[in-house]
Amino acid sequence: MNKISTRQATFVYIVTGIILIIFMIPIYLILASSLKPSADMFSRPPTVFFTPTLQHYVDLFTLRPFHQNILNSLIVTLGSTAFSVTVGSLGAFALSRIRHPRINDAAFWILSMRMFPPIAVVVPYYIIFKSVGLLDTPLALIIVYSTANIPLTVWLMKGFFDEVPEALEEAAQVDGYGIVEIFYRITLPLAAPGLAVCAVFCFIFSWNEFLFALMLTGSSAQTATVAVMSFWSSDAVQWGRIMAGSFIILIPGVIFVLTCQKWLVKGLTLGSVK
Amino acid sequence: MGYVNRRNRTIAGVFLLPTVAVLFLTTIYPMLYALYLSFRNYDLAKPFIPRIFVGLANFQEVLTSGPFMHSMWITFKLMAVTLTFQFVIGVGLALLVTQRLPGMAAIRTLLLIPMMISPVIVGLVWLFIYFPELGYLNYFIGLIGINPIPWITSTQWALTAIAIADIWQWTPFVMMGTAAALQSLSPEPYEAALIDGNSRIDVFLYVTLPQLKPVLISLLFLRAIDAFKIYDIIFVLTKGGPGDATETIALYIYRQSFTFWRMGVGAAASFVSLIIISVLITLFFKSMQKSAVAR
Secondary structure, eight states: OOOOOHHHHHHHHHHHHHHHHHHHHHHHHHHHHHHSOGGGTTOSSOOSSOOOOOHHHHHHHHTSOHHHHHHHHHHHHHHHHHHHHHHHHHHHHHHHHOOOTTHHHHHHHHHHTTTSOHHHHHHHHHHHHHHTTOTTSHHHHHHHHHHHHHHHHHHHHHHHHHTSOHHHHHHHHHTTOOHHHHIIIIIHHHTHHHHHHHHHHHHHHHHHOOHHHHHHOOSSSOOHHHHHHHTOOSSOOOHHHHHHHHHHHHHHHHHHHHHOHHHHHHHHTTTSOO | OTTOOHHHHHHHHHHHHHHHHHHIIIIIHHHHHHHHHHTEEOBTTSTTSOOEEOTTHHHHHHHHSHHHHHHHHHHHHHHHHHHHHHHHHHHHHHHHHTSOOTTHHHHHHHHTGGGGSOHHHHHHHHHHHHOTTTOHHHHHHHHTTOOOOOTTTSTTTHHHHHHHHHHHHHHHHHHHHHHHHHHHSOSHHHHHHHHTTOOHHHHIIIIIHHHHHHHHHHHHHHHHHHHHTOOHHHHHHTTTOSTTTTOOHHHHHHIIIIISOBHHHHHHHHHHHHHHHHHHHHHHHHHHHHHHHHO
């Protein structure tokens, strides 16, 4: 961009500064409230300087089985991520290498599978899982999350595979490699960064998901997002616990933003912005 | 044809098979099941009553009775408001954070955080902010002399409260997409336009904006698809209420299916919403292909 004067720079800093502060307030509130003693939670005027306490975090793991909820979230998240990246990268390789005039339609069709409203299929899932005894199990959520994660992986990995030069694969074929060997010995290692990106997106999506987790789990497979919501009960709202749980849940997303910002654009805009 | 000869194409089909098989079982099958349910009278609270075929009665109820049309109106109203603010603020922010000034990259990174937060957490923190009697927002607007606003408990304000939370979460998305697009544009046209003595606003409107258009259209459809599905934030803040003031399509389906246990009606509404979102998805793909050609 072009050079700007000191006065203009001051203007830019002031405006972005104000917007930044406004946008950071809710995040500050989550952290601050998770550390505030319950008595200070809504004091007037709000206490900015308070003696931080880890009591709410301790309560989460002693009065509530939050470690169990986190474990459930991790099982579901890692299970779905591993399954989706495996199946999705195979599909992406096929879409990347098959030459056919309608192959783009197939790619779009697969991608559209993740765009349908979850609420529209939650009833069928509920009935199907109930009839096969999968309600309230991690496996049910692994299956459901994969329906969103596989299309995303196929879509993103296709882009990464497209950039691997086919000449390398042709050379390997001349050397007598079969296509399966070519895939996992040559193409996949070259597209490894893509696998990491897809894995992270699958992880964050599954970790943050709420609607399916709410409908399809009960007490035994309850994930962290549903557990935090359950601290909200009409008789006594445990704000300290809600905020402590919320803070723990938002950590992976924040780490992702701080470390792989470059991939965020590609993944979230589905490649429509370069 | 390259090295992928006929034999290898067959194998490539095998590579594709797991994806197609899994998606068929886990997406197409539930959708077909929803279609089946939409023609039945199915009360989940009374599972032993046979699921009678009722023809198009569920669709008739959905399309001709008030509540579904009302939820459609709420959904599109919310979409129009949130998208307008997200794009105006988001594009403005993108212009600011792409200035080459020290510290801007860090500010931009921090601004991306809201969209990576689970929507249920977003709902909970805004519930904390809006909370009747105790919430901080009313305290702070009280300091500047504004009377307390019943953010989530009045039909007049509830939708605004939800819109603010959604705008907070998704404005960064528009900023991020626009900023990335801005940085991929070549600088020459601006410099030429500025040297010619045009004002910055003119340069933005007549030089930058036309170049951003394909990206903005793609982002718009992506946001519209998401806005159409909005559920979590509303579920936490108002559960669709007070009354039906914030009942979007997703909340309508939820209420029919899991409050009234009328699975047939819920499924019919689901199907209508699938058709609407298919239109949005098709428009998104069209916009993507167009911008790929333009590139």
